[in-house]
Amino acid sequence: MDPKEDYRIQSFDPETQALLKTALKEPGSVNLEKVSNIIVDQSLKDQVFSKEAGRICYTIVQTEAKQSNGNVFRRCLLNRLQQEFMVREETRARSVQEWVCFVTFICNIFDYLKVNNRPMVALVHPVYDCLLRLAQPDALMSEEEVDCLVLQLHRIGDQLEKVNSPRMDELFFLLRDGFLLHKGLSSMAHLLLLEVLEFRAGGWRLSSTAHNYYYSELAD
Amino acid sequence: MSCRHRNGRLNAKSSGDENRNHVPSPWSQCRKRGADGHLRAKRETGSCNEKQHRRNESADRHSDIRHANFTTPESEGPVSRCGRQVDWGSQVENDELTRDVHRDMHRYRRRILAAEFTQRERMTSSESSRESPIPTGGEMETDEAVLLRRQKQINYGKNTLAYDRYMKEVPKHLRQSGLHPKTPNKFKKYSRRSWDQQIKLWKVKLHAWDPPTLEGQEKDLNDIEELELDDVMDIELDFPTLPDSQSRSACTTRSITSLEDDDCSSTPNKVMKTEPSLEPHTA
Numbered sequence: 165m166d167p168k169e170d171y172r173i174q175s176f177d178p179e180t181q182a183l184l185k186t187a188l189k190e191p192g193s194v195n196l197e198k199v200s201n202i203i204v205d206q207s208l209k210d211q212v213f214s215k216e217a218g219r220i221c222y223t224i225v226q227t228e229a230k231q232s233n234g235n236v237f238r239r240c241l242l243n244r245l246q247q248e249f250m251v252r253e254e255t256r257a258r259s260v261q262e263w264v265c266f267v268t269f270i271c272n273i274f275d276y277l278k279v280n281n282r283p284m285v286a287l288v289h290p291v292y293d294c295l296l297r298l299a300q301p302d303a304l305m306s307e308e309e310v311d312c313l314v315l316q317l318h319r320i321g322d323q324l325e326k327v328n329s330p331r332m333d334e335l336f337f338l339l340r341d342g343f344l345l346h347k348g349l350s351s352m353a354h355l356l357l358l359e360v361l362e363f364r365a366g367g368w369r370l371s372s373t374a375h376n377y378y379y380s381e382l383a384d
Numbered sequence: 385m386s387c388r389h390r391n392g393r394l395n396a397k398s399s400g401d402e403n404r405n406h407v408p409s410p411w412s413q414c415r416k417r418g419a420d421g422h423l424r425a426k427r428e429t430g431s432c433n434e435k436q437h438r439r440n441e442s443a444d445r446h447s448d449i450r451h452a453n454f455t456t457p458e459s460e461g462p463v464s465r466c467g468r469q470v471d472w473g474s475q476v477e478n479d480e481l482t483r484d485v486h487r488d489m490h491r492y493r494r495r496i497l498a499a500e501f502t503q504r505e506r507m508t509s510s511e512s513s514r515e516s517p518i519p520t521g522g523e524m525e526t527d528e529a530v531l532l533r534r535q536k537q538i539n540y541g542k543n544t545l546a547y548d549r550y551m552k553e554v555p556k557h558l559r560q561s562g563l564h565p566k567t568p569n570k571f572k573k574y575s576r577r578s579w580d581q582q583i584k585l586w587k588v589k590l591h592a593w594d595p596p597t598l599e600g601q602e603k604d605l606n607d608i609e610e611l612e613l614d615d616v617m618d619i620e621l622d623f624p625t626l627p628d629s630q631s632r633s634a635c636t637t638r639s640i641t642s643l644e645d646d647d648c649s650s651t652p653n654k655v656m657k658t659e660p661s662l663e664p665h666t667a
Contacts, residue, residue: 279483285475
């Protein structure tokens with residue numbers, strides 16, 4: 165099991181990679197606040213990393229809990245996430261890519277960092293807020309954002325609905341409206357939205373016929 | 385989730401009902417803080433419309449800062465009672481603590497009931513079944529706020545180097561009652577003072593295992609036994625097997641479980657002597 169492969173830390177410089185590897189094995193021996201900042205900073209820049217950063221976070225949290233019954237890392241991570249969440253509108257105005265990375269990252273954390281096998285309560289509303297933002301008309305204009313939105317729904321849609329169904333309804337009202345009424349949507353955006361509408365309607369699964377329709381001609 | 389729902393209903397009400405009487409919304413009464421995280425000013429039951437207006441205002445700002453006291457579908461009440469903890473780290477910790485406490489409570493109840501059943505089977509008809517009273521229902525501490533507070537206090541004691549060293553040095557099966565520090569049982573009814581005192585004494589004892597500057601004390605307290613109450617399955621319900629301590633404990637109060645048998649019956653240790661006097665206190 166190569167940590168580089170599993171945790172996608174190839175993009176870090178060697179010194180940081182070493183730090184992360186140590187954090188994975190002996191979290192008590194490193195500055196966890198620093199580690200959490202490194203991870204968050206990178207997630208906001210690196211799309212590949214942001215998609216799977218939850219894994220490395222999960223491992224560090226588990227290891228710290230096991231070794232010292234501590235949750236310093238989790239606390240630092242969550243509070244840093246909260247700070248980024250508070251300024252998300254500014255982030256989006258400055259760089260759509262960074263905003264998309266942030267959403268990907270927070271959803272990944274939601275997916276991986278569970279408490280007693282349940283999603284963390286503190287993250288439920290913020291995640292919804294982010295997705296609802298992506299479903300706004302201005303965001304639907306950008307394929308990058310639409311793509312991010314449907315990706316997150318594929319990954320965590322069912323979990324999100326389980327913990328708060330009314331807000332998922334709220335989100336899908338927006339998506340339907342966007343699909344039907346938005347004049348400026350690209351055909352790709354239309355396709356992505358239609359697929360996710362069908363996906364949810366099918367209980368977060370795509371029927372085989374729908375799958376053929378959407379994916380038989382798309383490259384993986 | 386429910387926070388948003390209530391906002392929606394309140395908004396609808398305020399816009400539609402000018403003649404609303406001055407009954408303040410019960411929901412706004414129990415929230416120390418507005419949705420923006422700031423402490424509410426103490427208001428008299430004055431204008432209800434003013435409150436509604438403020439609610440609407442804070443609802444608009446709502447999306448920026450999460451309110452700390454959501455009642456989620458899974459929880460049985462507000463997850464965090466203290467409005468101060470708006471940060472996600474604390475929210476998650478409190479949620480985790482609450483779930484752990486509830487889980488512990490269920491396990492404890494089951495074990496008590498199972499042990500009670502076993503005990504009754506073993507008792508002969510000549511012995512009074514009231515000799516070893518077991519707390520069920522009303523005799524067990526079930527107030528969530530109390531349990532959370534107690535668990536936090538226990539956690540402070542356990543997150544110490546001393547506790548780590550103690551755990552490593554004295555395996556559970558080698559612990560002896562009376563001398564080894566014993567985690568107070570959060571499920572028993574005690575007064576606040578009594579409980580705080582037990583915690584204090586427990587932590588004092590744990591200091592014996594502080595890292596090397598306190599070498600002298602360690603030898604004395606090596607044989608003290610401790611019960612791990614965060615893993616409730618380890619609680620020693622030993623009344624079926626220790627008849628002598630069992631009968632002694634029966635002399636104190638009905639609400640004592642055999643968990644405290646060892647404390648009040650056998651210890652010669654000066655510190656431990658205070659515990660029996662604490663036992664009869666009820667919450």
